[in-house]
Amino acid sequence: MSADHSLLHVEHLRIRRGGVQVLELPHFSIRAEEKVAVIGPNGAGKSSLLLGLACLIPRDGGRIAFEGHEVAAHDEMAYRRRIAMVFQEPLLFDTTVLDNVAEGLRIRGTGRTEARRLALESLELLKVGHLAARSAHKLSGGEAQRVSLARAFAVRPRLILMDEPFSSLDLPTRIALAEDLGNILHKSGTAAIIATHDRIEALRVVDRLVVMDRGVVVQEGTPKEVMAQPANDFVAAFRRTTAPR
Template sequence: MTDIISVRDLSKSYGKKEIVHPLNFSVKKGEILVIIGPSGTGKSTLLRMLDIIEPASEGEITLFGEKVTKHSAHSLRDRMGMLFQKTVLFDRTVEENIALGLSYRHVPKEERRKRVEKILEEMGMSEYARRRSRTLSGGEGQRISFARVLVTKPEILFLDEPTANLDPGATHLLEEMILHENRVNKTTIIITTHDQAQGQRLADRVAVMIDGSIVQLGSADEVFYHPANERVAKFVGIQNLFTGVVRNKTAVSGGVVFCPAPHVPDGIVQIMLRAEDIFLSKNPIDAGHISVQGRVVSSERSGAFLHVMVDAGCIFTVVCPFRQTETTYVSGDIVWIGWRTDAVHLV
């Protein structure tokens, strides 16, 4: 696959404050790139720069093999589309709202009608055509906003928190539409989201953006299970972070042996283990896993999951489905915890 987007030393400042620090990365044609990170870290600003809505302070952007300049910006923008977090529809019919982007591109009236009819049929929303936008629910409105972008046949699609204000059902529908657009039309899609599970569901690659910089870029498995550093680990929800040492080709912390480390030099390491990768039992755990005995510090239910803190030399957080636990755990209980050695990540 060839690069459809490439940025070099791209940055954005407002006055003396640099919001986006110099970035260098590329996106392949047909790829879904999901950008995650805390609020205020520059994700939306980056998206607006890539869509040529917001001018960059420094650096350059190359789209479709052509550098973005004042002269090329208009023609390049016609090949892209943006869906914003907040649904914005005019007080017109659904079909009139969808046709707006085509009108701005001077598409003939009959062609507009056919394309609007086709996109509504593909989405299973043909019956919405004559409805006024003000009668739509939030999820319906966002789907119509998405249709308004898709009907222009963008080669690159930017989605800025597209499901942030939607319920789970509407989110699922929009995600299906996103995947369909990517798979059927090979559209390159860049998404910003706070929903990390959504990132894992949709992404070919995930970029973690913190304090205006992309601190890790890789597959969902790399980012969520092999974070580059402690900042990324904390952001992606790894709750068990321990400072330890590698000695005699073994990673140890607090007297707990975590895993063999035959390829890691002796010295201090960060030991990372996801809470959901730890087994919990009141009986010894089979010999196929690393296991240690400990005492329950606390136990509480959070939705469908049970969160248990266990002191086993280190304080471990364990998360397991509430309905799958065969017993209850209370403070003071003696338990065993265990994990597969390949679930441990060392930095």
């Protein structure tokens, strides 16, 4: 994919953690409004990729460009304010649900009244508006993850990064949330990169699959292409181990 048509474009991204190289990515791009799933087993490098793309861990090398402009060290804060990230664990503050969702808006300089309005809209979008006044520490796992997603969508990001957003949830909750998330991403036009070890979750949401193993990309393509024509034995085996339950 040409960098000229990309929302985010990466070249020669390398990341080391604990002195060990955990990611080597010659190139990666995502278009505006595109939804991409990064799949692979534990240790494949999925989380390191998302953290690197979000500039939350240092790069050992490589270049990141967003909306056609290189993200230099002094630009990282401005870049992070154009994107949002959702982690496996919701990481909510010990305050009300509404305050949690409004916090990202306040950090970005949004006035209190407008932040409240946008936060409430986002909570309704995720079907948890009725929880606005509840303590965030009194939510179920599914409710907490919906609030975490509402906080991310409230800032109107151009790109949202999600690291295993469903993995700690029970199956019915996971299925319902994946379906709702797919609808929200489609309607909002938000680009998304979702890291998951479960291709079934990924297929509900995305346009493109990227399969990783030990820090490198081993195959990418549409879900149909990757599932029907695995590039090697690893992809074929991983496909079978993540069959529908």
